[in-house]
Amino acid sequence: MSASNPSPSGGPLVEGPRDPEHDPAASYALEPEYVEALTARLLATSGRTVEVRSPLNGAPLAHIPQSTDADVDEAFARARRAQAAWARTSIEARSAALLRLHDLVLDRQDEIIDLIVWESGKARKHAFDEPLHIGLTARYYARTAHQHLDTQRKLGVVPGLTRVEVNRVPKGVVGIISPWNYPFTMALCDGLPALLAGNAVVAKPDAQTMLSALLAAELLEEAGFPRDLWQVVAGPGAETGPAVIARSDYVCFTGSTATGRTVAQACAERLIGCSLELGGKNPLLVLRDADLEKAAEGAVRASFSNAGQLCVSMERVFVADQVYDRFVERFVARTEAMTLGATLDWGNDMGSLISQAQLDTVVAHVEDAVAKGARVLTGGRARPDLGPYFFEPTVLEGVTPDMTCFGKETFGPVVSLYRFHDEADAVARANEGEYGLNASIYSQDGARARAIAPRIKCGTVNINEAFGATFASIDSPMGGMRQSGMGRRQGSEGIHRYTESQSVATQRLIRFAPMLGMSDAAYAKVMTANLRLMKKLGRA
Structure with missing residues (x-):
């Protein structure tokens, strides 16, 4: 994992007073x-x-x-x-x-x-x-x-x-x-x-x-x-x-x-x-027939976009036994090839965490897992040489329920890998815990993946994609089940939540009461007959 150099695009930046050789991102200021x-x-x-400071280098903003x-x-x-x-x-x-x-x-x-x-x-x-x-x-x-x-x-x-x-x-x-x-x-x-x-x-x-x-x-x-x-x-x-x-x-x-x-x-x-x-503790499922290159690439984006500080990012990856070793090899290699940097230019694969508090949470989750027997396949370290809140993209194996990161949201660049034996087992484990925001399924059989999706208790499910397919499809609702929230953004639900529905009915010729001296009992019989007639006519 390497760092790249800053190259501002313009915008609200001016040359700053600090030495770019020792503090590259700090050579510019707002x-x-x-x-x-x-x-x-x-x-x-x-x-x-x-006072607000930049996570890139701690400089005052x-x-x-x-x-x-x-x-x-x-x-x-x-x-x-x-x-x-x-x-x-x-x-x-x-x-x-x-x-x-x-x-x-x-x-x-x-x-x-x-x-x-x-x-x-x-x-x-x-x-x-x-x-x-x-x-x-x-x-x-x-x-x-x-x-x-x-x-x-x-x-x-x-x-x-x-x-x-x-x-x-x-x-x-x-x-x-x-x-x-x-x-x-x-x-x-x-x-x-x-x-x-x-x-x-x-x-x-x-x-x-x-x-x-x-x-x-x-x-x-x-x-x-x-x-x-x-x-x-x-x-x-x-x-x-x-x-x-x-x-x-x-x-x-x-x-x-x-x-x-x-x-x-x-x-x-x-x-x-x-x-x-x-919140979410989102699962990604790699089925036995998945394209492993696509799955590994998608898992990197799913886990480490915005340094894992994304409500819909993946923190749990479940991989079929038949392809586990081959997937892990590809996933770890792609993770280790990522470029980190406190820069303003294109080319970085991951930036900084937002704050010391967020870094402390990530460090605590990883240290707790390692102390209890989890294995770090790659990453696992803070990188103060890059910026005050940088942490390497981290892949863990052997995470167990007694570890904090097993069920609690980390909200950082940390993902845990798990084997599964059959798809029913994978679905059951994906549904463990209290959250239900987003999920991802990788399979070359789209129909089979779509059949699995309704069994996962998440508000959005992406097939052969990390999170962008649902998040960018604005016509479809997006939100969480269970402890991941209530209500939906996007689509008709995303705008109707801001309105009150008002029904206005205009009645002609008849009223909903006895007419022409009709008794209440006769009115009830007439209305009952009308209900039966409407059913026979197929009316709603």
Whole structure:
């Protein structure tokens, strides 16, 4: 595993004061004016700031102003005023703004990617996934807006005499609490359908990656969305998160299962809805007929994209006995060929973890496994020579239930390998534990793999792909089962969660009560006869 050299693409970077020979990534810094312009978008009057440092090298990035409870109040007040006008805006106008955002994100992707890499420490190719995903999401919802939001006719109880329509009414102001691991796309992707449906948004991004989220808000305004429609507040999750939930009409949260439970409880107290995408301990199955080269390549991406800091990444790989040794040889070789680096250029296969806390978790999981008898096939070491939070992509064998990493989410570049004897055994072991977010199956028999998929208790299953097939197919829902969450992003479910369904029925000629002096008993007999007749006619 080697390191590569930095080569900035342009964007919000200037030459920095440090010596590139000894600290390559630190030879560039964010322009102070650029940071100031982004943080000016925050509603934050406390006078307090929090310093944020780059995971690439620990260099200071910005001092983020912190919001008060009064700032959160003001954010919601502005959002509600903007939403009242926005809800009267035509679907065509909302869709046009999304298409302008699509173009802006693609045009300014170098700037976006630079900021993501600098702020999160991930490899450039993984940062590219973020503007790509936002482009896909914006275009999909813009092109399918009428399909999801137009008033729909439904069957009336009396054919020809009862006209029923269902309207999609916006919830109002949606609170979005987004994570640090995909700071640009997670800040935006859930909010785009909310805006299209006629809502406003108050966003509380993770404190470690505020700048990417603020750039997202800037691009929304440039695309033509009213500025007050998307508010951003900053503060500690334990303080500002509950303040956002207490004022929202609906909450969308992406993060840990433990915090998700707290969010769900707070929403239940207020009788408002929420959608939660939470943790995972995702399984990848390599069946006996898998193309082993494709499976090994996919397993590397599945396990080590964004240094394993991806909710849908794989931490457990189950391999059929018949091909286990051949797969492991290929997988380990591909893992050892990966390039690591604290750089801004293309060419790195993996970047840094986000923080000391995340590094501590990864180190603890690996050390616990090794102490209890697991074998490290490759990796297993922190790499402070590359950056403060780097850890090698690590493959473990012999992991047992008494080891922490067996059932707990590591959320880092650590994967465990297991043999299985038959596919029923593989499915049962894939379903062990409390999570159910994502799974992957490698087989050259697509029909057989698709037949296995419904037996795996996961919200998404990719066949002959790591995670990108479901994640990038915006027309299909994405979310978790069991302790991996509730609700879905993407597709019709991803926008309907932000609406109230309103049924409107118009009745003609008859009423639902006795007419012309008919007794209640006679009315009941007539209605009973009608029910029997409708069944014979095959009516719903």
